Amino acid sequence: MPFEILLGAWVATGLTLFIFTFLYQDNPLFKLAEHLYVGVSVGYAIVKTYDTVLIRLIYEPMVKQGDWSLLIPLGIGTLMLARYVPKAAWLSRIAFAFIVGVGSGLAIPRVISSYILKQVEDTVRPLASIVQGSPSFTYDLLNPASNLNAVVLLVGVVSVLFYFFFSIEHKGPVKVAAHTGILFLMVAFGAAFGYTVMARMSLLIGRLTDLIEYAEPRYGLASLWLLAVTVTLLAAWSLTQRGKAAPPADG
Amino acid sequence: MTFAERMLKIDRRIIFLVIGLCTLIPLLYPVGLAIKISPEVHGVYDYIESLPEGSVFLLSLDFDPASKPELYPQAVSLLRHAFKKNLRVIGMTLWLPGTGMANEVITRVADEAGKVSGKDYVFLGWSPGGGSVIINMGQDLYKAFPTDYNNQPTKDLMVLKDVKTLRDVAYVVSLAAGTSGIETWYVFGKDKYKFELGGGCTGVIAPGLYPLLRSGQINGLIGGLRGAAEYEVLIDQKGRAVAGMDAQSATHLAIIVLVILCNIFYFMLRKSQGRTGQQPG
Numbered sequence: 001m002p003f004e005i006l007l008g009a010w011v012a013t014g015l016t017l018f019i020f021t022f023l024y025q026d027n028p029l030f031k032l033a034e035h036l037y038v039g040v041s042v043g044y045a046i047v048k049t050y051d052t053v054l055i056r057l058i059y060e061p062m063v064k065q066g067d068w069s070l071l072i073p074l075g076i077g078t079l080m081l082a083r084y085v086p087k088a089a090w091l092s093r094i095a096f097a098f099i100v101g102v103g104s105g106l107a108i109p110r111v112i113s114s115y116i117l118k119q120v121e122d123t124v125r126p127l128a129s130i131v132q133g134s135p136s137f138t139y140d141l142l143n144p145a146s147n148l149n150a151v152v153l154l155v156g157v158v159s160v161l162f163y164f165f166f167s168i169e170h171k172g173p174v175k176v177a178a179h180t181g182i183l184f185l186m187v188a189f190g191a192a193f194g195y196t197v198m199a200r201m202s203l204l205i206g207r208l209t210d211l212i213e214y215a216e217p218r219y220g221l222a223s224l225w226l227l228a229v230t231v232t233l234l235a236a237w238s239l240t241q242r243g244k245a246a247p248p249a250d251g
Numbered sequence: 252m253t254f255a256e257r258m259l260k261i262d263r264r265i266i267f268l269v270i271g272l273c274t275l276i277p278l279l280y281p282v283g284l285a286i287k288i289s290p291e292v293h294g295v296y297d298y299i300e301s302l303p304e305g306s307v308f309l310l311s312l313d314f315d316p317a318s319k320p321e322l323y324p325q326a327v328s329l330l331r332h333a334f335k336k337n338l339r340v341i342g343m344t345l346w347l348p349g350t351g352m353a354n355e356v357i358t359r360v361a362d363e364a365g366k367v368s369g370k371d372y373v374f375l376g377w378s379p380g381g382g383s384v385i386i387n388m389g390q391d392l393y394k395a396f397p398t399d400y401n402n403q404p405t406k407d408l409m410v411l412k413d414v415k416t417l418r419d420v421a422y423v424v425s426l427a428a429g430t431s432g433i434e435t436w437y438v439f440g441k442d443k444y445k446f447e448l449g450g451g452c453t454g455v456i457a458p459g460l461y462p463l464l465r466s467g468q469i470n471g472l473i474g475g476l477r478g479a480a481e482y483e484v485l486i487d488q489k490g491r492a493v494a495g496m497d498a499q500s501a502t503h504l505a506i507i508v509l510v511i512l513c514n515i516f517y518f519m520l521r522k523s524q525g526r527t528g529q530q531p532g
Contacts, residue, residue, distance in 0.1 A: 107382070121466070198476070208274055208275055
């Protein structure tokens with residue numbers, strides 16, 4: 001097996017186990033892995049940004065292909081750095097104004113079209129269908145396009161809107177509608193929470209799958225050795241902390 | 252202290268241990284529970300299956316290593332399917348921290364399928380801007396990515412022959428762990444450049460994407476590790492996701508049991524404290 005893969009397996013296993021020690025309690029092994037993660041992420045981002053933005057998207061097209069029009073966005077972007085010079089800090093507002101202006105111009109119509117209009121269009125569905133000239137109603141709850149689901153959607157949207165309608169007091173029929181809205185919200189929160197639990201468990205499964213793989217002899221039993229080391233270090237640190245936490249003896 | 256009180260104040264590390272064991276044991280001794288394919292995963296599979304050989308398939312790996320357990324198996328399955336169908340594959344990412352990993356997965360699966368970089372597939376890498384990159388690609392793909400990840404000029408690549416903008420792409424799938432991701436591809440891409448769009452996502456963001464699926468804004472959605480397992484079954488190449496499904500079911504069962512027990516203990520405590528006139532803490 002290539003050395004870099006073996007080294008990668010040992011480093012990944014060690015850092016995973018160090019992070020897992022947080023489940024016992026906060027400790028220096030966890031802190032070490034956490035700080036390494038932050039440091040490596042930032043370092044990687046800086047290098048990739050330098051290589052992609054400064055070299056490939058600016059330097060090479062300008063110098064090698066003579067595309068000097070890139071000086072305009074480069075100039076606007078450089079104005080951002082003026083924030084570090086108090087007397088010239090106002091110049092950065094030009095760059096910010098450009099970003100906010102272009103960003104809003106691009107995003108607002110698209111977001112309105114994609115989220116509001118398309119979703120409203122999908123919400124307003126016929127409650128009954130016409131099949132061969134006569135009205136029909138489909139009851140299949142598992143089919144999102146069924147008429148029953150169109151009714152559920154209508155009731156859900158209207159009742160949740162009532163719940164968030166604060167201009168009138170929630171009493172009488174409005175209270176009933178608002179309470180129905182709460183039920184729909186609870187179902188939505190439950191679904192979101194269920195998916196979140198599934199996602200978090202998937203992450204655990206992913207790490208454990210790697211640990212099982214790295215426990216194989218071809219990786220030098222990395223998981224087993226590093227588990228022993230981690231447990232020993234954690235136990236040693238725990239013992240030293242116990243000594244520190246003991247109340248001072250009365251003298 | 253009553254039994255219910257003791258149970259409600261149990262050391263949470265015992266619960267961690269239970270969940271850990273429920274995950275580890277099925278991974279070591281898999282049972283092979285059945286996996287039912289959902290229509291939303293079928294949507295992505297069917298569309299790729301319907302594409303003629305040589306069609307352009309763009310896979311945007313919009314995630315970082317933190318979401319690897321869920322989205323990496325999805326990427327592997329989609330790439331295997333696309334290479335098996337002899338599609339021209341364009342890989343890219345809108346997430347800077349995921350660049351190296353995205354390159355690794357595409358190269359690995361391509362090597363496995365005997366595909367050649369530049370001829371059968373290309374990894375464009377990352378470009379800053381999120382939505383602006385998509386708009387830029389919609390206007391001129393070569394301007395958005397003058398070179399690929401290996402610094403080869405994109406204009407010279409065989410795989411990109413006659414692919415000038417996003418309008419020339421048959422199908423885009425974004426594997427997303429958040430923003431920028433599927434919604435960005437819809438808002439700035441599909442809505443304007445009219446290509447077909449599918450999605451794969453982490454479990455956390457899946458509920459928020461179902462409205463897009465229902466309205467037809469995306470034609471399929473692979474949700475989390477479960478979705479990846481379904482796709483592995485569909486392409487008949489079972490991998491990590493299928494292997495993790497037993498563990499997923501076991502942990503879910505454990506969590507359901509813990510929630511039920513917790514409620515039982517809570518009501519037991521409330522009942523006993525109601526008798527003595529105390530409020531449960």
